[in-house]
Amino acid sequence: MxxxxxxxxxxxxxxxxxxxxxxxxxxxxxxxxxxxxxxxxxxxxxxxxxxxxxxxxxxxxxxxxxxxxxxxxxxxxxxxxxxxxxxxxxxxxxxxxxxxxxxxxxxxxxxxxxSIKRGGRKNLGSTTRTLDKIRIGRISQMTDPSLDAQRHTFDLLAPFGRILPPAKLPMGVTPEGLLQMQKEAPPVGWIYPVIIGDMSIGALSWRMWEAVAMATAYLNEECGIPVRMCSGEGGMPVRLLKSRYLKYMILQIASGHFGWNRIIKAMPHMTEDPAGVLIKIGQGAKPGGGGLLMAQKVAEHIQAIRGVPKADLLSPPNHQGLYSIEESVQKMFLSFNAAFKFRVPVAIKVAASATSVSVFNNLVRDPYNIVGGFFLDGIDGGTGAAHEVSLDHTGHPIVSKLRDCYLAAVNQGRQGQIPLWAAGGLGKTGDLAADAFKMICLGANGVFTGKLILQMAGCVGNDQGRCNACNTGLCPVGITTQEPALVHRLDPERVAQNIVNYFLAMDQEFKKLMAPIGNSSLPVGRSDALVSVDKPVADKLQIQFVC
Amino acid sequence: MCRIGAIKSLDYTHPSQALLLMQSQQKGHDNSGFAMVMHDLGGIFESYKHLPTLSLACTDEGVKVAEDILHAAGFNRVMQWVPETNPLPGLDINAMPNYLFQTYDYPKHVRHLGQKEKEDLLLNMRLKLRKALERDEMGFAYSFWPDVVTLKEIGDPKDIGTYFNLWEPDSKFTAKVITAQCRQNTNYDIVRYAAHPFHLQGYTTLANGENTFYLKNVELQRELHRGYIGFESDSQCFLYTLHYVHRELGWPLSYFKHVITPLPFEDIERRDDKEQLLAIRQSLAHLEINGPNTIIGVLPDNTMFTCCDAKKLRPVVIGRNERMVVFSSEVCGINEVLPDRDWETDIYPHEREVVAVTNDLEVQRWRQ
Missing domain, CATH: 3.30.70 (Alpha-Beta Plaits)
Incomplete structure (x- = not known):
């Protein structure tokens, strides 16, 4: 033997x-x-x-x-x-x-x-989520009646774009007593408060990316729900860039600038403006790390869109050439605003960090009024590929950080001027409406979500170590792979249908949360509507402690 | 729930009419107080319209503190009216020892200044008085403004009327605009300042309802203007928004409605002025109100108006004859004051309407 x-x-x-x-x-x-x-x-x-x-x-x-x-x-x-x-x-x-x-x-x-690399989310066994310790506890009953989620109308929209303080609005009063714009104000789009988060056409299979794009178009054109989808770093098909559906897309630029060659070349042929530009500085799932697309996923169409050979595509951890926030404002924001002649809002996405408030303060005080959104991504966010040690051990929870940023704005009387968008594990329990609603009450204008969209499509991964193989290009359900045999397992029409249905359900649930607190527009910053049974959580978030 | 009422008249009217207006609605409020702001004063104040009058409820010490502050700033008292009180046993009133209405001339060094500088000075003085009188609850400086007086007290409105002899009409204490309300702020602490109507630099508002965007409003208003203080009641937010939109931004009154109850986005999209309406909705999102509300307001030029929340969850009715227009939560109040009017001309405004009454009693209805 x-x-x-x-x-x-x-x-x-x-x-x-x-x-x-x-x-x-x-x-x-x-x-x-x-x-x-x-x-x-x-x-x-x-x-x-x-x-x-x-x-x-x-x-x-x-x-x-x-x-x-x-x-x-x-x-x-x-x-x-x-x-x-x-x-x-x-x-x-x-x-x-x-x-x-x-x-x-x-x-x-x-x-x-x-080092070990994988996809997915933080996998460390976690305690109860902060959002699950918060309830919507201020119910309208006698003096301020609840609304009826079925009968009443609700305004479920959030701003994307820089909002001027009222005293700076370029408006004058005509002799007839009407307000009139005297010059242009920064562009602002009013969109659904849930953005489909930035997942690139390289990270996702072409069928999956197409399914999400189809769902986005359907939600807009057939359901009247103005959802926007962010491209992720890596561009998008030229046919889409030239189509009228571009208006539902937010173009992302990250440190690798992948895909932008094609975007710029397509600009003269664009028939619509994109919904926005999102400059990605960091990602909640792997803060301090850049994008990571393994060579096995760099299929021919990815090479074509990005203009690269088949090789590991590593976006640097930071934008080369940006050494300060002021510089980023002046260089990137000005140039991207100028690229679309100041018609398209430009926002920034950063990983939540102990320093987020400083970054936010710098942006909200910028004198050019050109930062059109602060996208804050927390530690529980997902990713297609990252070092496991980053996924599990780096990052910052989103809830208190979003609240810190909102309260920083409140203290300066600047709330709402740069819309706050939050992400990072929202909808992790499957219930995005509740998570988003609580974040909105804490000061977010809206939320963005990526991993949950994959789960709607049939992703079998979870946060207890199941699958998490998005980085390998071997996704068993055809979502994060470029292998034709695997991609064909995915039915894009079914995926689009699932996403549309989820949004329709979520839209109902938003109304079921707004009606009992008697609000017909989104209760941004209405922290008085929230209570917590956890004293430290209540204290930190400045909401009512109850027991 | 509150009941609110307001009278605008071509003739100087005595506050007994306001008590009458509110009395029949007493089942709808809890009779916990009476508060009233009068604009466009007659009687003993008529010849002092251009000079500021201080409305003060205070202790003996409070009188001294207030007068010392005003004298030190150079204000000279030109007139004082102390209402005769009637402290009968058994009256339900939580009275302060002194009620003073004092009219002052401006300090010499500001008499030549412009209107705005004078108005800023008056606000600063009232804020200073309020702060100084807060110590040991020495008193309450409700308003310090030309052609405006304020009276607020805790107790049964009927008894408060008896205490101040307000049930007996006379020609000394009259006004062409009277706004009144008969309830203390029973949702929270009983504070004299918390009873509406509220007044700031010529603007007065009172409201029936619940502002569920109170916190959003407060968090922004706190930083907008030094005069936006107190926040003892969620209804104060309406006053500050009115002041901000109309005075600070200089926008016409019709835009106040667009700020507090913006049109739904799909309606805005169909409007010619959508660019302006969207800009308003964006930049003033934190001044939007939610919840059920009816607001009555008075502008510095004595225009009186009313509007409601976006779902019309609180009532208001407007009755009129040739000499008087009356706003009231319930029509029974108007029936007391204008029993012989043509009730078919009564107006029940809808959720997108502003009803404004000019000084010649023209009633204008604006659709948002």
Whole structure:
């Protein structure tokens, strides 16, 4: 017998172990074919059978070769627990089981000598979320009646663009006693308070990105819900840039500037202005880190859109050439405002940080009035690819930071001048309306969401280590991959339908939250409507403590 | 819930009419106080219209403190009226020891100054008086403004009327504009300042309702103007917004309605002036009100107006004859004051309407 090597990897070292019942398996091969990670494979096992044929026991043994499905013992092709094998098995013969004794974080580092990378969200077991400790506790009853969510009308829109203080509005009174604009004010779009967050056409499969774009167009044109979608860094198809649907899109520019060559070339042919430009400085899921698109996902169409060869595409952690907030205001904001002749609002996205208020203060005090939105992204946000250590250990929760920024504006009498948009784990429990509503009461004008959109599409990943393989390009449900075979698993019409339906449901739920507090427009900053059963949370957020 | 009422008349009218207006509506309020602001004064104040009158309720010490402050600033008292009180046993009134209405001439060094400088000085003086009198609750400086007097007290409005002899009409204490309300701020602490009508630099408002955007309003207003203080009642926000829109921004009154109850976006989109309306909605989003409300307001030129919340959740009715227009929460109040009017001309404004009454009693109805 060969000497045992304790360093060899066994399923017990991995996150997930495959449960396999040979007696139920018909060896149809569906599971092996469907596993995008190649984490299971057909093998032949030698089996010994003892039997007796005579009247008295006369044990004999027989050996046979039996085909089975086995888990691959490898840190490259390890099981991610996605459960696709279970989904396709007609006989419930196979499926992943979480392994609480995993040594994966250690052995992966030991064997690879490289940091662990993955997609998804922070995976550390978390305590109760702050938003779940807050309730909408100020209900209108006697003196101020509740509204009727079905009967009354509600104004569910949020501003995107720089808003001038009233005394600076360029308006004069005509002899007839009417106000008239004397010159142009900064552009502001009034849009749905939930923006579909920035996920690039490289991070997502073309079918997934198209499905989100389809849902956005449908929500706008058929449902009357003016949702905007942010492109993510990496541009977008030229056909879309030249189409009338561009008005529903927010173009993102990040430190890699990917995709902008094509955008600029398409500008003379644009028939509509985009809804906005979002300058991405940081991302909540991996603050201080730049974008990361692994070579395996840089398919031909990605190379074409971005104008790059097939290689790892790493956006630098910061915008090269920007060394101060003032500089960013002067250079980036002015140039992007000028690019669309000051018709398109330009906003900034930063990762929530202990320093966010300072950044916000600098922007809100800028004398040019050209920062059209402050997008603040918290630690619970998702990503297509990041170092696990960043995902799990860097970042700042969104709730108190958003509140800090709002109160900083209030203290200067500048609330609302730069719209605040928040993200980072909102809708994590599946209930985005409630999370968004609470953030709005705390001072957000709106929220943006990415990971939840993927979950609407059928993403099987979760925050307990399931799947999280968006970085590999092997997404088992065709969402974050460019492999044609995998992409074709995704039905874009079904995805678009799911997203549209989710937004319709959420729209109803917003009204069901606004009606009892008696508000027909969004209660931005109405922290008096919130209560918390947690004293430190109540104190920090300056809302009422109740018990 | 409050009941509010206001009278605008071509003739000088005695406050007994305001008491009458409110008395029949007493089932709808809790009779916890009486507050009144009068503009365009007659009687003993008629010849002092251009000089500021201080309306003060205070202790003996408070009188001294207030007078010392005004004298030190160079103001000279030219007239004082101390209403005769009638402290019968058993009256439900929580009276202050002194009620003074003192008219002052401006200090010499400001007499040549422009209107705005004088108005700023008057506000500064009232804020100073208010602060000084807050110590030990020495008193309450309700208004210090030309051609305006204010009376506020805690107790049963009927008894307050008896205490101040307001039930007996006379020609000494009259005005062409009287706004009144019969309820203390029972939602929160009972503070004399918290009873509306509220007055600031010639603007007066009173309201029936609940402003559920109170916190949003307060958080912005606090930083907008030094005169926006107190916030003892959510209705004060209406006054400050009116003052800000009409005086500070210099916008016509019709835009006040666009600020507090902006049109829905889909309606704005269809308007020719959508650019202006959107700009207003954007920049003044924190002055929007929500919740049920009816507001009655008076401008420095004595124009009186009323408007409601965007869902018309609170009532108001306007009745009139040739000499008088009366605003009231309930029509029964108008029936007392103008029993012989043609009630078919009564106006029940809708949620997008502003009804304004000019000094010659022209009633204008503006659709937002």
């Amino acid at each position: 060969e000497t045992m090597k304790v360093q060899n990897i066994t399923p017990n070292d991995l996150y997930w172990k495959i449960r396999y019942n040979a007696s139920r398996c018909t060896l149809c091969g569906s599971c092996v074919a469907a596993c995008s990670f190649r984490a299971i494979e057909p093998k032949v096992e030698r089996r010994r059978m003892v039997f007796s044929e005579g009247e008295l026991p006369e044990p004999k043994q027989r050996f046979s070769a039996v085909p089975v499905i086995k888990q691959v013992n490898s840190i490259k092709n390890y099981c991610r627990g996605c459960g696709i094998c279970e989904k396709v098995c007609p006989n419930d013969a196979i499926g992943p089981v979480r392994n609480p004794d995993t040594r994966h974080p250690i052995i992966t580092r030991c064997l690879a000598g490289d």
